[in-house]
Amino acid sequence: TVLLIPLIIPVNTPLWVLALAVAFAVIIGKEVFGGTGMNILNPALTARAFLFFAYPGEMTGDKVWVYGLKNNPHVADGFSGATILGNFATGTTGHNPSAHDLFFGFIPGSIGETSKLAILIGAAILIYTGIGSWKIMLSMVLGGLLMGLTLNVFAVNDYMRFPAWEQLIAGGFLFGTVFMATDPVTASQTETGKWIYGFLCGVLAILIRVLNPAYPEGVMLAILLMNVFAPLIDHYIVEANVNRRMKRLKRVAQAV
Incomplete structure (x- = not known):
């Protein structure tokens, strides 16, 4: 923490x-x-x-501190620049970073969310050690991708037209997918529940991000919301398994 x-x-x-x-x-x-x-x-x-x-x-706000401009005598440490999500939220889409910059982290933003390459390395370590669930990671990516594609189809503005696959490498989506949604305490515990939990996290993250201009980044709210519903998801998964086994036992008893 x-x-x-x-x-x-x-x-x-x-x-x-x-x-x-x-x-x-x-x-x-x-x-x-x-x-x-x-x-x-x-x-x-x-x-x-x-x-x-x-x-x-x-x-x-739509401005964040950006390191750079070392040769500029008027800037000591950095300057303020807009993030890509801040640009979309304010309707300014003319100077967005390339997919290359988004992936390698040559963009403004919080430390953890910038380099997607570093995040993927972290994901590999978490999966290898068994700390993070690959099911949650994969299902969240699929949920985000599906919602992004859906918004592309019904696009009425530049934010909704933003390519679905680039939504995944913009902002903190991947960081939340790897390090936040997979928290073993607050995520779903059942195997089926992990797929549902992760998928809904991805769907809600992109939905909040694009359709609510007050929250340019929806990952935080999406994961917290699904943290609340994770026990309920597990409850119904367990209940369904119990009912399935009870029906199986009844069939066996009737056959005997």
């Missing part, structure tokens, strides 16, 4: 805000539910949601 929070907030966020986010994640996101392994919401995303609504000036 402590390592993930700095990766999902703007790089120019004041340190006192970062400290407050970590404290909120640990105390409210975890401890009030009984400690590690008992929380119902992803602690890192809970902290980001808290900052998003409590300190919107630090978390929102």
Whole structure:
């Protein structure tokens, strides 16, 4: 949690805000539910949601700090530039980065979301070690891709026309897919439930991102919402399995 929070907030966020986010994640996101392994919401995303609504000036806007311009004597460390999702949210689509820049991370944004290559390496490590579920990752990508294609078909603006596959490498979609949605505590626990949970995370992330201009990035809200519904999904999956087995036992008993 402590390592993930700095990766999902703007790089120019004041340190006192970062400290407050970590404290909120640990105390409210975890401890009030009984400690590690008992929380119902992803602690890192809970902290980001808290900052998003409590300190919107630090978390929102269409400009973010961008490192560069070393040879410019008028810029000491960086400059402000719009993210690709910020451009779409404000209707400014003339100077968006290429797919190459989106994939390798030559774009403005939070530290964790920029390099998709690094995220894929992290995904491979999580899958190899068994910490992250490949079913959740794959189903979330499929859900996001399907929703992106659906929006492409019914497009009425530039954001809806944005290619579905590029939606997956823009913003924090892949980072959320790999490191947030796969949280073993707050995600679905049943094998079938993981497919449903991940798919709905992907669908909602793109849907919120594109259709609600107030939230240019919908991954956070989508995953938190599905964290709430994950136990319900597992409940119905388990109930369906129990009913199926009971019917099988009845058929066996009748045959005997």
